Amino acid sequence: MAPAKRGILERLDAGEVVIGDGGFVFALEKRGYVKAGPWTPEAAAEHPEAVRQLHREFLRAGSNVMQTFTFYASDDKLENRGHTQRFTGQQINEAACDLAREVADEGDALVGGGVSQTPSYLSCKSEDDVKAIFKKQIDVYVQKNVDFLIAEYFEHVEEAEWAVQVLKSTGKPVAATMCIGPEGDLNGVGPGDCAVRLVKAGTDIVGINCHFDPETCVKTVKLMKEGVEKAGLKAHYMCQPLAYHTPDCNRQGFIDLPEFPFGLEPRILTRWDMHKYARDAYNAGIRYIGGCCGFEPYHIRAVSEELASERGFLPTGSEKHGSWGEGLLMHTKPWVRARARRDYWEKLKPASGRPFCPSMSAPDGWGVTKGHAYLMQQKEATSEEQLKVLDKAKKY
Amino acid sequence: MAPAKRGILERLDAGEVVIGDGGFVFALEKRGYVKAGPWTPEAAAEHPEAVRQLHREFLRAGSNVMQTFTFYASDDKLENRGHTQRFTGQQINEAACDLAREVADEGDALVGGGVSQTPSYLSCKSEDDVKAIFKKQIDVYVQKNVDFLIAEYFEHVEEAEWAVQVLKSTGKPVAATMCIGPEGDLNGVGPGDCAVRLVKAGTDIVGINCHFDPETCVKTVKLMKEGVEKAGLKAHYMCQPLAYHTPDCNRQGFIDLPEFPFGLEPRILTRWDMHKYARDAYNAGIRYIGGCCGFEPYHIRAVSEELASERGFLPTGSEKHGSWGEGLLMHTKPWVRARARRDYWEKLKPASGRPFCPSMSAPDGWGVTKGHAYLMQQKEATSEEQLKVLDKAKKY
């Protein structure tokens, strides 16, 4: 039997880099297994081979964490999103744990069981009701013995605190990330204050995921770190940003961009953008470095390659990749071979090939938050009547 | 036992739409199984689960053709490209046939066995030598009983003719595509003339693949069709373009763009761009409609959805996709729900999120072709010395 793997805190306490995985929801949407809109993870039970394959690709790319594919797998969400009821929430969560564990054991990876924000909170249910939702998912993770727990994708620090409290009660290590930018959560609580509250609630690792590009996320984690240190507290830091450039986002992130979610292609980061991200995150003192929506395996591989000297090794997947493009030395055309150098790719300003498109968009600016009538969650698709009300309410 | 599937020509003769698959080399490079530069397909033997999964995704997306993952799997190329010799060309070709067949039989798809341009031709080997290369791959396809044969990715019509002649000798239906634009092949033979020569050489289906965006490829196939019809010949037409916008390419296509191959992200087509492509191709009389480098399963699904009424059905994968974004009616935020309409996505001009980047690039302009010293293929990586010579030769 293999020796027990070292735990997430053991690694971070030792100053090691832990590389996360990428966003399953977006990657599997493009592969045909997740439906944009509901964004629910029934594929874990319905098409396990597709989920297993994606786990394996991230493992090859260097990920030390296999996150269970359980995003939005709470019963209130599954019910709300037209899920066909072929699978219960419990079945999906269990299947996701098994898949993550299977692939994690093919390499040096840990299983992280995740929960995220709930429709119940947005619809103003009580603290007890919301915590019960988290509890139900966590029970599966404990039973399946995941290695640590992740509370991620929270827009309101209050809900994130509740999640951390539930997760912490299991005794397992806890990581918590919010999907906010430098302006703070949807009630205007700044990143520093959010981080302090989460650390006080019991999280071991704190940071940012989703909603913004790497540059913005690293900047926001820095603000979190400043807040935590100023409060005389201690924590580890993590970052799992989008793989999309979002210089034009407002507080609510890429959801509000007109391109979300079906026109984001021109914003996808290159592997070289990822090298920069990995270095910036490392320099900011972040040691749990992963990705979220838009990250494909090659993006994580680039993170692993940038940090190869810090980690002491290249990921398995680098057998199919020459660092900084050196594989091009084997290209048929000699002028492509001439691109096989770091200097070339670092300086390249890639063209969009879209001369009729702008470089930035004006995001929607709704600014509504928890409790607003627009956010009361419903089972039904939005009706024509409701869309008309929305159209009128639009501010621009 | 299932009834025998209808053949490729049976379908095309009946006026049906045949949907191809996407480019395996680029998709698997991003997943970590193909090395950019050599671009060889050893993954068919080395990581069959990854290749099988990609086949399956294209099948779900609506593909009627599973192309064997045998691009550049000729012995001269494998040898030339630093291939590790863990697998012979024959092993790779056989494994690729088995994988394509396995998945094809999970649905209504045919297996197409492919050959492409050879280092031998570029290095001025004789017609016999080059044909022997093709023959060796074809022998495997015949033995594995693929449904039809594809000669694809030819920059010189002469080499394509040789390939068609070898393929035709098997008695199986033959499709032939060149990777050229409206300016014609690298010796300046126009698309119409190329098509006429290929039809005369025996191809049943003729068209374009790779190197240019859908708009350019459809335009070039139109020129081929005009040429064939003007010559009083008959053929079926196919198109398998890039999923990258390339308005700025010169004759040699995206290879010459400074972004090739590691900075093409901003050029990736959206699913809505693919609807337009599918409609344009259909309107141009093209009935074999697929993709090449850059195509992911969701791109092929978009083609299938655009042509759902012509084909009479939606692909399996559409269970996870509302046409024209209607799945967004289930999104949490009401203003995102307001994007659930065709009109919204058709008009969207997606921003790049890259204000420091241009919209077009100046391609390299080497203009060398078969026989030029620069194109003599070698086993070794390009040396520093050779790169210096190239730098001096650069024209800009």
Added chain:
Amino acid sequence: MAPAKRGILERLDAGEVVIGDGGFVFALEKRGYVKAGPWTPEAAAEHPEAVRQLHREFLRAGSNVMQTFTFYASDDKLENRGHTQRFTGQQINEAACDLAREVADEGDALVGGGVSQTPSYLSCKSEDDVKAIFKKQIDVYVQKNVDFLIAEYFEHVEEAEWAVQVLKSTGKPVAATMCIGPEGDLNGVGPGDCAVRLVKAGTDIVGINCHFDPETCVKTVKLMKEGVEKAGLKAHYMCQPLAYHTPDCNRQGFIDLPEFPFGLEPRILTRWDMHKYARDAYNAGIRYIGGCCGFEPYHIRAVSEELASERGFLPTGSEKHGSWGEGLLMHTKPWVRARARRDYWEKLKPASGRPFCPSMSAPDGWGVTKGHAYLMQQKEATSEEQLKVLDKAKKY
């Protein structure tokens, strides 16, 4: 008394470069003396000091030609365009001749008297009627003894031929330019054929003005030159392009761009773009090199500076300009001083400062020509009713 100046043909026959001036209509619109829409030149009589000043600036910039500010100064146009009748066409034409002569005599410049396309032609008046319009303007130029005559801004070669015939009848040297691109005139007559017909009609100098950017215009003059030479004829060549980048124009030029005429600013050429233009034009064998709409005095100065060694001198205005930015050596900030070199400015890719704007536009595509009901000229402003008909007719 000063020695008589050498004539336009004397100079061109000697192989000298003749530098034209810039477009008065656009420059004076920005200064507040010409109304966009009618574009008539009543300022020659109404605000002579403004016209004189602009002439003087072009003279300082190196222009060898002062074109009379008589664009659209035919009676049919003046009448058609809501002109207030404070001045007759004759008064305007006379005043313009006097101003041009006054400033020409302050330096080594010639006076060119110009005519351009007429509403009468568009409205299908007879050859005699159209020629009578030209004759009326020409009579003034002859009486005022201009140095040579210019027929410019013709979209139909037939009307240009008629103009040349009238001009030629005076015995003065004649230059003729059409406002067409490589696709030819609005009836599809190619640039080569247009040039041949104009040379046969008697013009001494033939070329292109307005409607397209320098790159396109130089390319079109080259096609004219090829046509003329192929026909065994001889001519001098001239080029007076826009100072706007128009890579996205269709056959009818910048008029059809959505930005015309009040949103063209981002397209304005820099002085460095003008250096390139001057060199390209010179290399193409063009010796009469000037400008049209958008050209400001500093643009013409840049042309003069680029061709200083060919001409043997710098223009007077260069006393206030260091070639290739060398005046910056006197700038307060040292990092701006570091920009005082040719290499810096030649390589600069100037940013638009407009991240929400695209780099190219889709031009209107009406494609109507002389004789179409839409082009029948009327005195009245377009009515609401007419605009509605137009809106429906719009093809996109």
Added chain:
Amino acid sequence: MAPAKRGILERLDAGEVVIGDGGFVFALEKRGYVKAGPWTPEAAAEHPEAVRQLHREFLRAGSNVMQTFTFYASDDKLENRGHTQRFTGQQINEAACDLAREVADEGDALVGGGVSQTPSYLSCKSEDDVKAIFKKQIDVYVQKNVDFLIAEYFEHVEEAEWAVQVLKSTGKPVAATMCIGPEGDLNGVGPGDCAVRLVKAGTDIVGINCHFDPETCVKTVKLMKEGVEKAGLKAHYMCQPLAYHTPDCNRQGFIDLPEFPFGLEPRILTRWDMHKYARDAYNAGIRYIGGCCGFEPYHIRAVSEELASERGFLPTGSEKHGSWGEGLLMHTKPWVRARARRDYWEKLKPASGRPFCPSMSAPDGWGVTKGHAYLMQQKEATSEEQLKVLDKAKKY
């Protein structure tokens, strides 16, 4: 004799809009009378007709202020900038006053005599020395009896205070503007504090000129206004921004953009951008609304047209301009006539016509300020040796 004109404070106290003029230095550089680099105003004495004409164009455009063309006309600057000594500072200042007065008296405009930051301050001369520089210019303005005094283009609030003190001593109304953005002056003093200090020093009108686009300048004046009101003080507010879009500037404004000063064309504001500026400035409580570098007469006319209802009249120059493009109703082509409406121009996102250029630039980031060795002013042009030192010091 005409009745005495109402003074600047009389107008502002009555709540009237006062429209400034545009930047003479940049406009006359393009016309060939000012040398970029030294940027000195010897043209007032050398080419009075050109300066007079530009004054007149701004008057026609609606300007209520003729600023004396005396920018950088202090003796220390003239001496420093290679000025040829054909004219003394006094001669230039006197000539500029006479020209401004002559044209001001052709309409309802006042003469404003201006001083701006000095090389002496940058080179760390004493307060007395710097004040003596200002005093010398002011003596001319008093003798020529200008209507009010302007201290403009200061990067350090301390020097601006000194200027205001000198100006105030004359008993004439004083306006003071700094060329700073929201980040404050080069020593980090915020806009609010700068404004408070200037009001305390005695200025009647306070605001921003140059260095940033209208959006940024209006935002900065708002910060000034907040500061002044918070301090319980009173002032009038003015704004004279660039006519260039500068979303990418850092603290030192457009000087640091790579395009400064010879590649700014793609950033030029359209007349419609100016309508927005005028409205935003008015809404912010700014009543002295003018322009700086890049403003041409038609830009000021657009400001006047936007504020026509507030002022009760259109400027003279509008006789040659239909508001919101209505002059296009007289255009030859009917589809251009269809553009004769506010809605069309307000929504237009003008294309750059430059697909190879980005939309934003990375500015130089020197961050040096008064007292730094790099800023010690010298008579001589920067030497090769000095440029090398600068190149090495460059931070990017």
